[in-house]
Amino acid sequence: TRNHFDAIVVGAGPSGNAAAYMLAQRGLNVLQIERGEYAGSKNVQGAILYADALEKIIPDFRDEAPLERHIVEQRVWMMDDAGHTGMHHRSDDYNEDKPNRYTILRAQFDKWFSRCVKEAGATVIYETTVTSLMRDASGWVVGVHTDRNGEGITADVVILAEGVNGLVGRASGLREELKPENVALAVKEMHFLPQEVIDARFNLKGDEGVVIEAMGTITEGMVGTAFLYTNRESISVGIGCMVSDFTDVGQATPHGLLDRFKAHPSIRPLLEGSEIKEYAAHLIPEGGYKAIPELVGNGWLVVGDAGHFVNAVHREGSNLAMTTGRLAAETVADIILSGGSCSRHNLAAYVDAVKESFVMKDMKKYKDIHGFLKKGRHVVDLYPRLMNRAAQTWFRVDGVDKRSKESTIMREAWRARGIGGLMGDAFKLMRAWR
Ligand code: FAD
Numbered sequence: 001t002r003n004h005f006d007a008i009v010v011g012a013g014p015s016g017n018a019a020a021y022m023l024a025q026r027g028l029n030v031l032q033i034e035r036g037e038y039a040g041s042k043n044v045q046g047a048i049l050y051a052d053a054l055e056k057i058i059p060d061f062r063d064e065a066p067l068e069r070h071i072v073e074q075r076v077w078m079m080d081d082a083g084h085t086g087m088h089h090r091s092d093d094y095n096e097d098k099p100n101r102y103t104i105l106r107a108q109f110d111k112w113f114s115r116c117v118k119e120a121g122a123t124v125i126y127e128t129t130v131t132s133l134m135r136d137a138s139g140w141v142v143g144v145h146t147d148r149n150g151e152g153i154t155a156d157v158v159i160l161a162e163g164v165n166g167l168v169g170r171a172s173g174l175r176e177e178l179k180p181e182n183v184a185l186a187v188k189e190m191h192f193l194p195q196e197v198i199d200a201r202f203n204l205k206g207d208e209g210v211v212i213e214a215m216g217t218i219t220e221g222m223v224g225t226a227f228l229y230t231n232r233e234s235i236s237v238g239i240g241c242m243v244s245d246f247t248d249v250g251q252a253t254p255h256g257l258l259d260r261f262k263a264h265p266s267i268r269p270l271l272e273g274s275e276i277k278e279y280a281a282h283l284i285p286e287g288g289y290k291a292i293p294e295l296v297g298n299g300w301l302v303v304g305d306a307g308h309f310v311n312a313v314h315r316e317g318s319n320l321a322m323t324t325g326r327l328a329a330e331t332v333a334d335i336i337l338s339g340g341s342c343s344r345h346n347l348a349a350y351v352d353a354v355k356e357s358f359v360m361k362d363m364k365k366y367k368d369i370h371g372f373l374k375k376g377r378h379v380v381d382l383y384p385r386l387m388n389r390a391a392q393t394w395f396r397v398d399g400v401d402k403r404s405k406e407s408t409i410m411r412e413a414w415r416a417r418g419i420g421g422l423m424g425d426a427f428k429l430m431r432a433w434r
Contacts, residue, residue, distance in 0.1 A: 005031040005123075006336050008144055008155040010130045010168055012039035014318040015304025016161030017113040018057050018325030024120035026333035031153060032122050033146060035129040040110025043163075043282075045318060046188070046229050046236055048211065049104045053319035057326055058116060062098065066108040068231040069209025070099030073202075077266065078384035079216035084266045085384075085391045086214075095208070103209050103229045103236070133158060133172045133300065141299030144168075157332050157342035158300045161325060164283045166306040174300065175293035180247065181374065182287025184224060184312070186240025187254040189262075191274035195233050201270055202230055213315060216384030218261050220250045223373045223380055226261045227315070228270065235271060237262060240284060249377065254281060286312040289367035295354070296347040303328045311362050313369055320359050327353040368432035379425060386413055 009020040012034035020032040036042040048071070054061050073090035094100065118124050134143040134152045143154035160169050164183065169175045193201075202210045212228040219225070224241030239257045246254070262271055285291065285308040292308045295301060303309075304321035311320060331350035332342065340346050354360045373380065390409045400408075413422060 003149075003151070003153045005029050005153065005155040007031070007157050007159060007332055008033065008153060009122075009159045009161055010144065011161035011163055011304075011306075012036070012110065012114050012117070012124065012126075013043055013161060013163055013304060013321065014110075014113070015306070015321035015325035016159070017110070017117050018053075018322040019159050019161055019303055019329045020117045020122045020124070021057060021113075021120050022326050022329030023333055024117065024122040026329070026337065027121075028333055028336060030122040031155065032117060032124045033128050033130050033144070034114075034124070034126050036126060038111055038126055039114030039124075040107040043106045043110055045104075045106045045282075046227055046238065046315070047104050047106050047109070047318070048229060048315070049102045049109065050316065050319035051098065051100050051102065053322040053326075055098075057322060064112065066104065066112050067207075068103040068105065069204070069207045070094065071101040071103070071211055072204070072208045073210045075210065075212045077212060077214040077216070078387045079214050079218050079264065079266065080385045080388040081217050082265060083388060084214065084216070085387045101211075103211075103231050105231060130162070130168050131171075133168060133174075135299075139298065141172075141297065156299070156336060157347070159325075159328055159332070160300060160302045160306050161304050161321075162306050164285045164305040166302075169293070169302060169306060174297065174302070175306075178283075178285075179287070179291075180244035181242060182285065182291045182308070182370075183243050184240040184284045184286045185243050185246065185254055185281065186238055186284055187258050187279070187281045188236060188238030189258065189276050189280075190231075190278040191235045191237060191271050192233060192277055193235065193271075193274045197273075198230055198233070198235065204230065207232070214261070214267075215380060216388075217381055218264060219257065219380060220252045220260075221377060221381050222246065222249050222252070223377060224257075225315070226257075228267065234277075235274065237267070237271065242286065243283070245377075284312070284317065285310050286370070288312065288370040289363040290370070292363065295351050296344055298344045299342055301328050301332075301347050301350055309359060309363065311366065313366050314362070316362075323357060323359050324354055327357065365434070366432075372428055372432035376425060376428060379429070382416060383425075386416060 006028040009016045009032040023030045072094040077084040077086035129147045130144045145152045209230045214226045222241040222245035226239035229236045303324040309320040310317040
């Protein structure tokens with residue numbers, strides 16, 4: 001019938017766009033439905049784009065995609081209230097023909113990706129919300145209902161790429177309610193500055209960019225991190241903590257934390273004189289491996305944030321979204337083009353493909369980190385504090401001999417945590433990191 005498609009993709013974020021693009025490329029009849037006014041209008045991200053995941057979908061994306069700067073330097077900062085101790089990694093090797101990471105502005109990037117999806121032949125409709133899944137008498141998913149079309153639209157398969165809230169999946173009983181301990185709430189601002197000011201402040205030329213990831217006393221004892229990314233003429237700055245920690249641990253509000261981060265002596269000079277233009281808040285699924293829901297069923301599968309695919313340790317999300325979207329599309333195309341049905345049994349090939357990829361391997365590697373931090377919340381505050389104290393003791397030249405300095409550093413750590421505590425933390429971290 002007129003309203004029947006091979007596949008319906010719910011959502012036009014990175015995962016939905018990857019899926020819809022790949023399906024259309026394989027010649028399938030695809031409908032993509034996005035509730036936003038345009039792709040990217042509802043999305044918030046830092047944002048770092050990981051080239052590898054997109055290259056596997058659109059190999060020559062660099063010719064046309066709206067990219068800001070390519071990353072040549074990564075800073076990881078452990079902060080106390082007065083400063084930071086950390087690692088800077090910078091290399092001219094990143095000034096390569098095909099750089100590996102870029103800063104992007106999601107609104108522009110998603111719009112461009114959505115245009116590619118349409119050019120590949122998919123039908124894309126905006127300002128339309130999928131309200132529920134349509135099922136047959138046996139419970140098989142056979143299409144969707146939207147807030148525009150009373151009868152619904154049918155398809156062989158529905159790909160849920162609806163992001164972290166996943167209301168359709170939840171309302172349809174495909175996945176559980178979001179638990180506050182499995183999601184982070186992140187807030188973000190855009191600070192505008194002339195390009196040459198950003199270049200000078202961060203020691204950059206051309207399209208080079210810098211990433212700062214920060215943790216420590218800035219989150220007031222809550223599990224979370226902050227970031228600062230250089231765009232061409234703006235700086236994205238944000239902070240996020242677990243939703244449960246906002247109620248259980250601190251008194252702080254997300255906006256209060258961001259204000260505090262921006263006022264930090266290590267951050268303030270980098271933002272000085274900037275004009276703030278955007279403020280946004282968004283959830284990030286950070287419950288890790290153990291929070292991944294059922295991924296396939298008869299007539300449906302889940303990709304991206306809706307499948308809880310975020311590697312919080314490495315700040316990766318959109319690449320996992322694009323990769324799961326691509327793998328889902330490849331599975332679906334193989335099934336439909338060979339005349340098979342999109343049964344749970346056949347769609348399980350998608351789950352196998354995700355398990356074979358870096359996506360599930362990384363999710364699995366860090367499966368215990370979430371639990372480690374939940375029980376050992378002190379590490380996010382205490383160790384950055386100790387590192388900064390140790391650095392000060394070590395670098396001050398004050399007539400105290402170096403052996404005595406070493407003893408002072410050890411004594412302070414013991415006093416703070418006890419030898420058993422220190423060894424226990426190290427052991428638990430090693431186990432969780434394995
Ligand atoms: P989304 O991007 O959330 O897209 C889902 C889409 O579905 C939306 O457009 C939404 O409007 C639409 N939708 C939802 N429900 C419906 C419905 N019922 N009907 C129709 N449409 C619907 N990742 C990185 O890789 N690098 C980063 O630097 C980074 N930084 C981040 C910083 C912040 C502050 C946040 C919040 C996240 C960050 N992430 C980052 C994570 C990244 O944004 C996500 O992992 C990624 O956007 C997931 O893509 P997605 O397509 O699965 O979901």
